[in-house]
Amino acid sequence: MAFILGSGSPRRLELLAQLGVTPDDIRPPDIDETPQKGELPRDYCARVTRQKAEAVTSNPEDLVLCADTTVVLGRRIMGKPRDAGEAAEFLLALSGRRHRVITSVALRKQDRLWQKDVVSQVKMKRLSDEELNAYLATGDWEGKAGGYAIQGPAGALIPWISGSFTAIVGLPLAETATLLQTAGYPLYKDTAS
Template identity: 50%
Template sequence: MISPKAGSTTVSNKQKRLILASASPRRLELLNRLGFSPHKVLHPDICEVSRKGELPRNYVTRMASEKSLTFSLEENDVQLAADTIVAVGRRIIGKPTSTSHAREILQLLSGRRHRVISSLVVRNYDRNSCKVVETTLRMKNLTAIEIEEYIASGEWQGKAGGYGIQGKAEQFIPWIRGSYSNVVGLPLYETRNLLLSYGLKASS
């Protein structure tokens, strides 16, 4: 008869705790919608500058991985870290830093297809898993007035690509392929499956 590894019984008998390594209020809201309530919400502080020649999928995966490794875990912790970017071709579009930057991004996206890419990293004390989810969208041709009105709304702040599809910008997106919730900030289907695979249970 094979004996269980030392500590395995103790860990399995403890209630697993979800740790969210993200400062995004949208991710917290989406997690709660899934029925997962984090025990802690931590705010990772990492350098988000892309490396020379770094491709969007590689960049977003590195960001999520670095966020995940910022904090130490206890045996019954399951941590979720995530990062989301917008990409136009190989160009990485992060969060605007000013109104002029937001205007520049919206002008770039106007009338074009772009991708929203999220990387999820889930880990506990002895293993980790990574999942990358990609959604393709097209933004309509924006008029100068539409851009200025959207900037004035303030919705662009703190959002990759300078817009939030769950708000006023939804009217700017005539076509989407893939996960809608991914564009909001957290792909729900993939997130749920990952968390369940680590033994977390969603509330009804």
């Protein structure tokens, strides 16, 4: 049985390492992540994760782990900004407000799929022009849902969360561990021998 991470995210790889898990292979799927018309954010996140898991090529005995993280303000899905201008737009919309971060994680073995969604609340402080411009200048917003990453420089902009920190980063560890154990992955195997 091979364990395949269906993600190119270095953050997810680092989080898996906290569980003592090293993927046998990394195969980021290439799927269309465009929200469907009228699709609610949680449904969107779950669908994209499921499609990622189904898109990764694997052998019948392999385990494939995929996840998706979505930043949501009201019903607005904030994907990865195209450029610094869109990142600024996202950050200004989030400034001084609470928003949700939804992370869905899926584990597939053959035709069996286990999936869990985790919803966390995040408050971003009211950003001054200086803070906004300094953050944008770091480039840390690139490739990040909502234009920020809590584990990077933007952590200084987040005074409060309710939920799972690791889910906000990109992979809810408690839920991921449960899925792995449910699928029969030897998560806490004795490595002393």
